[in-house]
Amino acid sequence: MVKGRMLQGARAMAEMVALCRPKVISAYPITPQTLIVEELSQIVADGDLEAEFINVEGEHSAASVCLGACAAGARVFTCSSSQGILLMSEVIFNISGMRLPVVMICVNRSVSAPLNIWNDQQDSMILRDSGWIQLYAENNQETCDLLLQAYRIAEDHRVMLPVMVCADGYVLPHAYEIVDLPDQEKADAFLPFYEPIYKLDVENPSTMGAYADPEKYMETRYMIQETLKKSIPIVEEVARDFSNTFARPSYGLFENYHVDDSSTVVVALGSMAGTIKDAIDELRTEGEKVGLLRMICYRPFPKEALYEALRNAVNIVVIEKDISLGASGAVATDMRAIFQGRDASPRISGFVIGLGGRDVTIDDIKLAIKKAQQQFEDADFIGLKEELELEGIDA
Amino acid sequence: MTSTKTPVTLEESNIESFLRMDRMPHIWCAGCGIGTAVGCFARAVERAGLDPDKVSLISGIGCAGRAAGYVKLDSFHTTHGRALPFATGLKLGNPELNVVVFSGDGDLLAIGGNHLIHSARRNIDLTVICINNFNYGMTGGQMGPTTPIDARTTTTPYGNVEYPFNAPYLLAASGATYVSRWTVMHPRELERSIAEALVKPGFSFVEVLSPCPALYGRLNKESKGLDTMHTYLKRSVIRNGADPKDAEIGLNGPILVGKYVDIERPTLWDCCKQVFDRVKEKKSK
Ligand code: SF4
Numbered sequence: 001m002v003k004g005r006m007l008q009g010a011r012a013m014a015e016m017v018a019l020c021r022p023k024v025i026s027a028y029p030i031t032p033q034t035l036i037v038e039e040l041s042q043i044v045a046d047g048d049l050e051a052e053f054i055n056v057e058g059e060h061s062a063a064s065v066c067l068g069a070c071a072a073g074a075r076v077f078t079c080s081s082s083q084g085i086l087l088m089s090e091v092i093f094n095i096s097g098m099r100l101p102v103v104m105i106c107v108n109r110s111v112s113a114p115l116n117i118w119n120d121q122q123d124s125m126i127l128r129d130s131g132w133i134q135l136y137a138e139n140n141q142e143t144c145d146l147l148l149q150a151y152r153i154a155e156d157h158r159v160m161l162p163v164m165v166c167a168d169g170y171v172l173p174h175a176y177e178i179v180d181l182p183d184q185e186k187a188d189a190f191l192p193f194y195e196p197i198y199k200l201d202v203e204n205p206s207t208m209g210a211y212a213d214p215e216k217y218m219e220t221r222y223m224i225q226e227t228l229k230k231s232i233p234i235v236e237e238v239a240r241d242f243s244n245t246f247a248r249p250s251y252g253l254f255e256n257y258h259v260d261d262s263s264t265v266v267v268a269l270g271s272m273a274g275t276i277k278d279a280i281d282e283l284r285t286e287g288e289k290v291g292l293l294r295m296i297c298y299r300p301f302p303k304e305a306l307y308e309a310l311r312n313a314v315n316i317v318v319i320e321k322d323i324s325l326g327a328s329g330a331v332a333t334d335m336r337a338i339f340q341g342r343d344a345s346p347r348i349s350g351f352v353i354g355l356g357g358r359d360v361t362i363d364d365i366k367l368a369i370k371k372a373q374q375q376f377e378d379a380d381f382i383g384l385k386e387e388l389e390l391e392g393i394d395a
Numbered sequence: 396m397t398s399t400k401t402p403v404t405l406e407e408s409n410i411e412s413f414l415r416m417d418r419m420p421h422i423w424c425a426g427c428g429i430g431t432a433v434g435c436f437a438r439a440v441e442r443a444g445l446d447p448d449k450v451s452l453i454s455g456i457g458c459a460g461r462a463a464g465y466v467k468l469d470s471f472h473t474t475h476g477r478a479l480p481f482a483t484g485l486k487l488g489n490p491e492l493n494v495v496v497f498s499g500d501g502d503l504l505a506i507g508g509n510h511l512i513h514s515a516r517r518n519i520d521l522t523v524i525c526i527n528n529f530n531y532g533m534t535g536g537q538m539g540p541t542t543p544i545d546a547r548t549t550t551t552p553y554g555n556v557e558y559p560f561n562a563p564y565l566l567a568a569s570g571a572t573y574v575s576r577w578t579v580m581h582p583r584e585l586e587r588s589i590a591e592a593l594v595k596p597g598f599s600f601v602e603v604l605s606p607c608p609a610l611y612g613r614l615n616k617e618s619k620g621l622d623t624m625h626t627y628l629k630r631s632v633i634r635n636g637a638d639p640k641d642a643e644i645g646l647n648g649p650i651l652v653g654k655y656v657d658i659e660r661p662t663l664w665d666c667c668k669q670v671f672d673r674v675k676e677k678k679s680k
Contacts (some may be wrong), residue, residue, distance in 0.1 A: 029501075029534035030475070030534060031535075034534045037537075038537065045552045055538050057506060057540060058475075058506035087475075087506075115456075
């Protein structure tokens, strides 16, 4: 029998957040994040979580409230999507710059204009350079598991950086799934109380976020970069500990789905991995050697581990729900960089799919794989409407 | 004071020509008040004698924000909270236009709150129609900046504890030259008030109380739009010229409606022109 309860994703995530015992929760409504925050406000109002919940006047404020509370030494939580993430972005950089272990969920949604409330991963991708650790979940169980791990990683004194858990909008928070959540005792054992190294404290006055002239600024960035590199084994260590404690796999940096014996490997993030696995299963029954490397930890980017996992592949097929407009998909660009100056040099094709909530089907995935096996593709859009294929602009 | 035409009756008024019927049916819930407010706005444009080709409707995000997509006017659906800065740019870029911001209380008073007070302070010549339904409708009924104390929302399941804005008071203090409040139960008065606001130079603000039966109403014992309309009828007290300080809205008790502010103050453009002229004169000497 499967362990757990049938829960809506948003409810499961909210319960998991509560199990992490944040002291301050601040958010602003935006679709499709709202359900999580509503559930949390109910949990707080019912007295089931001792926390301050404040529904502020915009995401910029929500992130700032979390920044302030975290600077005071509290464990905090926030959650947003799309334009909300963009509005937070000023503060997002402040949080990592101040080395404060804020944890948030980005419920992934496309970015305006035109206005679209459906899922893709453009919002969190824009913040890949912000110094936050980014973990992408495939399903609701994993979102919850990663949340618990996120606080452990963020608050680890060797890290002290914020973590963003990314969950595809609608596909996850609005869907019902059996989710197994730990009891409070087990959660507490895995995630002890937050012990800040530094905080704003009248007994011990300090200044945060102060002016750093050209003599100092660059070192702050160097330190974040070095810490992020060193946090790769810590992400793995926490995942291992999670798997041992809760007797459920947690993959750490990425999930390896038939990668080792495959000449063609798809690389993707998030919930569409389910569809990709179905496509791969079908192709494998036909004798094709195809696998999936599902990236969980996108920042820090685990270059060495990825190189080792993919060095024997002939074709790497990056399928992603974002695009660095004017260049290529963000993940494809990063993947290509890994193989620069190394022995292995697989062909790395990039495909952009499912923008603004367009359906991603098994056939779409198979098409991408087939195209990549035939020739190099830079940033090929899969699933465009035929009537939009203009002459000379080949889709 | 205002150049109003002879009143148009409901039958004579051709709202359909004002709406993008190809976009119907609209997304608003049964019993929602936003449609009535759009109707009043359409008739007000006619009543004020404005050329629809010179009227532009700007909205932010939320249920009210959808109006921008339904009117046959130049319109723009901005991101959350940004209707006013967009409208400011539009008005400065083309001062000929009659720029109207049609949006909700969450958009205008929370995420766009800073823009609201500063636009009023500058007295830029815009008309703001603020649909107030006491919560964030589109995202599922969360507590917002106008939610009355003790009211239930999806984020205040046992009642709101945050003190809400009294919009007319805030706008009067910020420097708006025209401030009124009506409910969609007062379509005639609302229409007349919007028409006045449209021709009034300077920053005009019309608050429109509007039922949200799907969310706020359901959680506060008014599950039908009609229930809220009855409440408006029962609780509204028309008092033109009242002190906006007294316009607070509680969960119960009277709701003051009427015109609070109608003053003359040079608009941003007037002030700019004065300086330009002064400098020009100095240079020519
Ligand atoms: S949610 Fe409320 S405000 Fe929005 S359309 Fe429905 S009734 Fe109107």
